[in-house]
Amino acid sequence: MKAQSPIAVPTDVYLSFVTSLFGNRQTLFAGMATHIITYAVVYAKTVDAFYLWSLAAFIIVCAYRIYWFLEFDSAEKSYFSREEIAVWENRYLVGGVATTALLGVGSAYAIAVAQDQFAMFACVTVTLASMVSVVGRNYGSNKAVNFQTLTACLPMMLSFVLVKDPYMAVFAGLLVPFLMTTRLMANGVRDFLYKNVLAKRAMAELVDRFDMALNTMPHGLFMLDASNRILVVNRKACELLHLGDQERLKDCDLDIVLRYGARHSFIDGSLPALIHRQLAQLVDGTLSRTMLQFSEDLFLEFSASRRPDGVVVLIFEDVTPRVRAERRVLHMVRYDPLTGLPNREYFGDLILEQLDELPSDALLGMMVLDVDEFKHVNDMKGHIAGDRLLCGIAERLRDVVGDDAIIGRLMGDQFVIFLSGAQSAEELNDRIRQIHTDMRGHYDVDGSQMRITFSGGSLVIPKGQFRMEEWQIKVDLALFEAKYRLRGTCAPFEQEMDARYIDQQRLKVELRDAVENDALHLVYQPMYRPDGSMVECCEALSRWIHPTRGAIPPTNFIALAEEMGIVSDITAFVIRRACRDAVLWEGGMAVSVNLSVHDLRSEDIIGVVKEALAESGLAPERLRLEITESCLVEEPGTVENILLTLRNMGMTIALDDFGTGFSSLSYLDSLPVDVVKIDRSFVRNICEDSRRLKLLRGTVNLTRELGLKITVEGVETWEQLDLINRYYCADLVQGYVFSTAIAAGEVAAIARNQTRGLAAKVN
């Protein structure tokens, strides 16, 4: 065992050694008292002044030592430097060595000089006894042990030798092993203590680290004994469960502790039964991991591990952000982000869930609501206003349908409602009608009130016949019917609709064939000067004579072609044919062609027109293009560019059906339009209703102000024509009053007559 030198040991251990020197007061004071009394008695026996001086010296050393002991007690030791500790060691050493030196010299004097038997016996005994206490008291200082044993033993050994007694010399020799063993014992004690101190220190460090790890880990932790009492709890656990002071929880029952926490954090103030049960399952090992919801703001995921001795470690983590994120994702997947209503898929899921709960003879109602003219709201007011309108509609829908219905947003401007719980089909139909009526009305769109109507399709069906994959087709068919027959109504599904739908699909196929095989043909409706003197232009109108169904109205097949995306093929056909026909018309009579919204979405139309003109040789000035207001709101930039290009080539642009759309006069000014064709709805009642006439005149005046020419459409009677002429409402008149649409050859005849008439007049 190696003796620890103060240089080798760490400062704190050195301090603890030096502190040990200043401890053990009883043995020290007992020793000092023994020394004083012994030397007093020896002096009394020998009356030798040497022992009186020794006595005085003992008292002084004793005072010195007491003084430094008291000083040491009051010193602030925790900040001692190594040097300061060494100073204290030396202070101790001075007192200790002075004492042993006095004892050693006293004994030597008794042996060699006084040669008094009692003095010899008393001094040597006291000295050797004190040597024993050196081990117990001074193990902390190597120096103290060495100096004290040496100063005590050396004078004695010297005196034994001095008396030249061989027995004494042997005894003196025996003091050497005594001296050595004393040193060894002291060193042994010091080493043992040193190791202990280090071990304790390592343990404290380990505890510190463990504590730090425990209290800085992001998880909450409870270690419970077999009877559910808390052995260990960390800071995070206290924080997450609002348990207050960590120290106070040791040895408490977990249930009671959680109830205490419950008072601070749980909504209803008592630990909900579910949490209680699940925790018990974790503790007893039935569950190894589970998530517990403590409140809307606190979700904790617990995992438990059990040891064979019944100790359970519960680790839990705050997973609230994760749960919230998952919920958000789920919400995003299930709900329409704009209106917050279930989307199509989730709506389907909700229906399936509800179906499970309904009796087999239950009646179900499905309803789709489609906002009429929603596109125009978007076009006119912008998409943000459109979005707000949809939100407003969703909100009203929630109020109107009641809690027992499921509602959703199918797409765009279509909402869907699932109803159940009615006793009869009649009741369910009434409810559907009521919802349709209640939804109609004024909505706030960008601060202004807009009247909104809905087209609806509905289906009432017993649960037994309900098919998830069919309901939507059926409701859509009903909606289609409502939209195309009478907008703003709600049509119930009827079996014939299926047939009509199939029929419509067939018609589409046939239309495609007709377009591909040039089976359409054109007729031309002349536009006359208001006095009827001359035809300036003829409008090309398409006709489709179906082999079995007869004439199909252009409004129908043009709409179909638009739906199918083939309307531009029709336009190209019309432009080509019209140019070819018109080039034969004498007198420079113009031809006018209708363009569809789809035609103005791409610049292809420019190529089509150029080609037709080049192929026929018709002067561009003789070609007029009619567009509707809806063309202008779609992609104003593109449309404007296309129209400008066409106009720059020499063509005239006419705005058709003016007054039927949503648009105002404001954009007429900025767009490349030359002619406005006022819709026949303006003309219809002008003879009977003076306000209608005023409206027509007002519109005409405003249009003229903008420098545009006016064609009035749909003039059917002479009375109407008279009024129009009286107020100079038209530059051209188109209508049955002069002519219906006629064949190209007839137009050619009119053109020929006109030029001849003109020639006759000139001649």
Ligand code: C2E
């Ligand atoms: P539109 O461009 O307004 O054409 C005028 C329509 O009004 C024609 O019906 C014409 O026959 C009708 N009409 C003319 N005068 C009178 C009248 O005095 N009283 C009444 N009640 N009606 C009159 P049509 O030929 O049935 O065409 C209907 C619509 O179909 C056209 O309206 C046009 O929008 C569309 N259309 C016709 N042909 C084509 C085409 O080739 N391409 C495109 N894109 N659309 C076409």
Ligand code: CA
């Ligand atoms: Ca037209």
Ligand code: CA
């Ligand atoms: Ca028109």
